[in-house]
C-alpha cells in the first residue's frame with residue numbers, strides 16, 4: 001500500500017457530525033479542517049465537495065471510506081465521520097455512530113430540532129455514544145432570541161434521552177462564514193473544537209483483548225487484493241498477524257495496515273484502518289462481518305434483549321408488535337433480519353420497554369451489553385441492548 005508512515009504522537013479519537021438533513025454537517029466538517037489546517041496543528045483542508053464524493057470514487061484512491069477526514073488539535077488526532085442526515089442513510093449513521101467516541105450534533109439555529117435530530121440522538125444513545133457536543137449552526141443567519149429557544153429545545157432533547165442536557169457544551173457556529181474566513185466565525189469553530197477536546201474524554205481502549213474489527217467497507221486494490229476498512233473495536237493488529245472472519249472459511253494473514261493513506265507498524269483499538277488481506281476474494285467478506293483473532297469468538301444467532309419500542313411521535317410504529325415480527329437488526333456494522341419472540345407478554349405497544357428473544361437470520365458476534373437498532377421499511381422502530389447470548393437452537 002502506501003509508503004508514508006503514520007507516527008502516533010497524540011491520542012487518537014473517532015468523532016462525527018450528526019443531525020438533520022441540510023443543517024450543515026458537511027459544511028461544518030469542511031470548516032473544521034480549514035480552520036485547523038490554517039492553525040497548522042496537523043491535517044489538510046478538505047472542501048465540502050470532496051467530503052461528499054461518492055465511495056466508488058474513493059475506492060480508486062484506496063484507503064478509508066470517503067466520509068472520513070482526519071485532523072489534529074494541539075492535544076489530539078481525530079478521525080471524523082460526516083454522517084448523512086437524510087432518513088435513507090440512517091444505515092450509514094448507525095455504522096458511523098457505532099464507532100465514534102463522541103459526536104458533534106449539528107442543529108440549524110434557523111430550524112431547531114427536527115425529526116432526524118431526535119432520531120440521531122436516540123441512536124447515538126443506543127449505540128453507546130456517551131458524549132455529545134452541540135453545534136448550533138447557521139448562527140450567522142439566525143435571530144439571537146430564536147437561537148436561545150433552539151438551544152433550550154436541544155438541551156431538553158438531550159436530557160430526554162439520558163444525556164446531561166443542562167451541562168452539555170452548546171456552541172454557536174457558522175460553518176459557511178468560517179469557510180469564508182470571517183474571524184468571528186473561525187473563532188467559533190476554535191471554541192467548538194476546544195469544547196470537543198475538553199468535554200469528550202479519551203476513551204479507555206481495550207488494546208489487550210483479542211483483535212476485533214467490525215467491517216465497514218470492502219474494497220479491491222487491483223493487483224494487491226482485498227482491503228477491509230473500519231474502526232478497530234479491540235486489540236491490536238500488525239502486518240503478518242493471522243486473522244479470520246468467524247462464520248466463514250476466511251483464515252488469512254494481514255499483509256498491510258494503513259490509516260488515512262499512511263502505513264502503520266501496529267494499529268490498536270480505536271484506530272480507523274484499512275487492512276490488506278492475503279488471498280481473500282472480494283466477495284468472501286462483506287460489510288457486517290468482523291475480522292478477528294483466530295478462535296477468539298463464535299458468531300451466534302439467538303439472544304435476549306431489553307428493547308424500547310419507539311412511539312409514533314418519535315417516528316416509530318403506530319401499531320403494536322407481536323411474536324413473529326421480523327424486522328431488521330443493526331448490530332455493529334451488520335444488518336440482519338431477526339424473528340422476535342415476546343414470550344408470555346406476546347405484544348409490545350409503541351412506547352413500551354420489553355424483554356424479547358431474537359433469532360437472527362445469520363449468526364453474528366454477540367455479547368451482553370451490545371447495543372442495536374431495529375428498523376423496518378426505512379425507519380427506526382426500536383432500540384435495544386443484548387442481555388443474554390443464547391446457544392444456537
Ligand SMILES: Nc1nc2c(ncn2[C@@H]2O[C@H](COP(=O)(O)OP(=O)(O)OP(=O)(O)O)[C@@H](O)[C@H]2O)c(=O)[nH]1
Pocket residue numbers: 019020021022023024025026027028083084085086137138139140141173174175176177
Ligand atoms: N447561512 C448559513 N448556511 C449554511 C451554513 N452551513 C451550511 N449552510 C447551508 O446549508 C445547506 C446545507 O449544508 P450541508 O453542509 O450540505 O448540510 P448537511 O447537514 O451536510 O446535509 P446532508 O448531508 O444532506 O444531511 C447548504 O446550502 C449550505 O450552504 C451556515 O453556517 N450558515
Ligand SMILES: [Mg+2]
Pocket residue numbers: 025026027082083084085
Ligand atoms: Mg452532508
